[in-house]
Amino acid sequence: MTLAVLGTGIMGAAIARNWLRTSRDVRVWNRTRANAQPLAADGAVVAGTPADAVRGADPVVTMLFDAESVAEVMRAAAPELAPGTLWLQMSTVGAGGADELGALAAELGLVYVDAPVLGTRGPAEQGKLNVLASGPEEVRARVEELAAPIAAKVTWLGPAGQGSRAKLVVNSWVVTSVAALAQSVALADALDVDFLSLVSGGALDMPYAQVKTPLMRGREYPVAFPAEGAAKDARLVGELAARAGVDSSVVDAARALYEEAVARGFAADDLAAVYEAIRSPK
Numbered sequence: 001m002t003l004a005v006l007g008t009g010i011m012g013a014a015i016a017r018n019w020l021r022t023s024r025d026v027r028v029w030n031r032t033r034a035n036a037q038p039l040a041a042d043g044a045v046v047a048g049t050p051a052d053a054v055r056g057a058d059p060v061v062t063m064l065f066d067a068e069s070v071a072e073v074m075r076a077a078a079p080e081l082a083p084g085t086l087w088l089q090m091s092t093v094g095a096g097g098a099d100e101l102g103a104l105a106a107e108l109g110l111v112y113v114d115a116p117v118l119g120t121r122g123p124a125e126q127g128k129l130n131v132l133a134s135g136p137e138e139v140r141a142r143v144e145e146l147a148a149p150i151a152a153k154v155t156w157l158g159p160a161g162q163g164s165r166a167k168l169v170v171n172s173w174v175v176t177s178v179a180a181l182a183q184s185v186a187l188a189d190a191l192d193v194d195f196l197s198l199v200s201g202g203a204l205d206m207p208y209a210q211v212k213t214p215l216m217r218g219r220e221y222p223v224a225f226p227a228e229g230a231a232k233d234a235r236l237v238g239e240l241a242a243r244a245g246v247d248s249s250v251v252d253a254a255r256a257l258y259e260e261a262v263a264r265g266f267a268a269d270d271l272a273a274v275y276e277a278i279r280s281p282k
Contacts, residue, residue, distance in 0.1 A: 001058065002057045003019055003026050003059055003061065004026075004028075004053045004061065005026060005029075005044075006028075006060065006061065006064065006077070007062060007063040007064040007065075007073070008035055008036040009035065009063065010120075010121050010124065011121075011124050012061075012063035012064075013028075013035075014121065014124035015061065015063060015124060016039055018127045018149045019150065024149075026043070027053045028053065029046070029047045029048075029049065029052070033048070050074070050076040050077035051076060054085075055080040057085070058082065059086035059088050060085055060087050060088070062087070062091055063090045066091070066094075066232060067091075067094065067100060068097075070093060070097075081108055081110060083110075084111060085110050086139060086143075087110040087111065088113050088143070088146070089101055089116075090116055090117055092164070092232075093116075093236075094164060094168065094240065095161065095168065095236075096239065096243075098160070098163070098164035099161050101114070102114065102161060111135070113139060113160065114160045114161050114162070114163040114164050115131050115133040116164055116167040117132065117167075118130040118132065118167070121223070121224040127150050128151070128152040129152065129153075130152065130154075130155060131143075131147045131154045132162075132164075133154055133156050134156070134157040134159060134161060134164075135159070135160040144156075168233070171233045171236075171237060172251050174271075175234045175251065176251055177208060178208070178230070179253070179257050179274050180254075181208070181209055181213065182275040182279075185275060186278040189216075189279065196209070212272045215270060215275075221269035221272050221273040223268060225271050226267065227261045227262055227266050227267055228267035228268065230274070231261075234252075234254050234258055238255060257277045258271065258274050261277045
């Protein structure tokens with residue numbers, strides 16, 4: 001069995017390495033080849049084009065930025081995609097994007113599993129992601145077997161598209177929580193108050209605050225989840241909320257802050273860089 005991984009950013013590279021550790025044959029492709037090349041040392045075959053990567057491969061995995069980039073890459077790969085190939089679509093593409101990609105899969109004759117993941121760099125590298133899988137029941141066992149080296153858990157959610165909807169529910173909490181944390185930390189810093197000492201160990205404490213607050217206070221943001229991705233996901237959450245008839249004002253406010261952080265040059269930094277949009281307002 002040969003797996004093809006299209007997109008070797010933080011998450012795609014970690015997933016590919018974990019599959020390589022199980023002696024699977026893995027081909028990788030990335031738009032910027034230099035980002036995929038280090039995987040050659042782990043045993044991956046670095047392909048020059050998406051079509052080269054997927055030739056004879058099953059499954060094909062996409063881990064790219066958004067639905068548009070996924071569709072573009074899969075259309076480029078289409079000449080070498082065999083009918084019936086399993087497509088594990090693991091990017092965060094939103095509800096509408098997941099449905100559009102499902103239609104593309106039907107057009108190309110692929111077996112489509114919408115399977116975004118919960119987790120950032122650390123869990124991805126440790127093989128402890130939660131795969132939010134949705135698709136045909138008949139491939140469930142195969143998907144769970146494939147996910148074993150990369151995930152601590154597979155949550156099966158039914159028909160394709162449900163995984164992407166569930167992912168946005170969770171990411172709505174992530175992006176709004178970190179923005180709210182940045183608000184509190186920025187105010188505490190301006191007043192020379194130690195925020196963590198006030199909440200640590202109590203009912204208001206949470207692990208994410210313990211991880212992200214030191215980054216904000218040090219104003220250094222080694223990336224686990226990039227700010228650009230947080231801004232994109234906040235937009236997708238807002239779109240889904242509108243379709244569901246749910247108010248989106250909280251996530252819309254968070255989105256504006258992430259977009260400001262991106263505009264200030266923090267696109268590739270951790271989403272904790274939203275602190276910069278609050279601590280130093282326009």
